[in-house]
Amino acid sequence: MAGENGAIWQVQLSAANGLEATAGAINTVLFNSSTKVPSDGAFGSETTVDFRRAVPENEGVDVDNNELQDMGISGLDITIEAVIGDADNDVAANSVNKLIKWLKDGNTLKTGSPIYSKGRYGLRLDNAPQWNAVPDNTPNTFGYHIRNIKFVYLGERVDLVGVTINLSLGGEIPNAI
Helix, strand or coil: CCCCCCCEEECCCCCCCHHHHHCCHHHHEECCCCCCCCCEEEEEEEEEEEEEEEEEECCCCCCCCCEEECCCCEEEEEEEEECCCCCCCCCCHHHHHHHHHHHHCCCEECCCCCECHHHHHHEEEEHHHHHCCCEEEECCEEEEEEEHHHHHHEECCCCCEEEEEEEEEEHHHHHHH
16 A cells, blocks of 8 residues: 555455455555545554563562562553544445444454464554554464454544554564564
């Protein structure tokens, strides 16, 4: 796809692989196309990355000692804030409708072939490629999950909706990024 600098896509049952190109346009939401005006397309305004390590506290009983234990990576969460245009156009190709369908479809493919049991969503951020992940179904499997999506309709502009998409990386995080 040309002209945009970000994408989220959903891997389909019987897909040859988890690549963005395999998902096709109907299963991909593109962000920041340079060829579209604000009344059409999806425009990302902010991306937040929360890369977490598990560091529990092991309190000492009856002593002034508070040991910290490093247990490794505990998760990677990404929040994308965007504005979607043409939101009042109720067709399958509309980005709002795609996201609603994805929420209904679920985060994994556990039956059929191939199996994406750790996450079926891919992410491409051209300005932050270290967080990109193409869903994988090998022994080092991983993929993004959609935790939630919030839609905020913007005033009287019924064709514009603000969206906040919360993604979490599932599976073998060190192999994914």
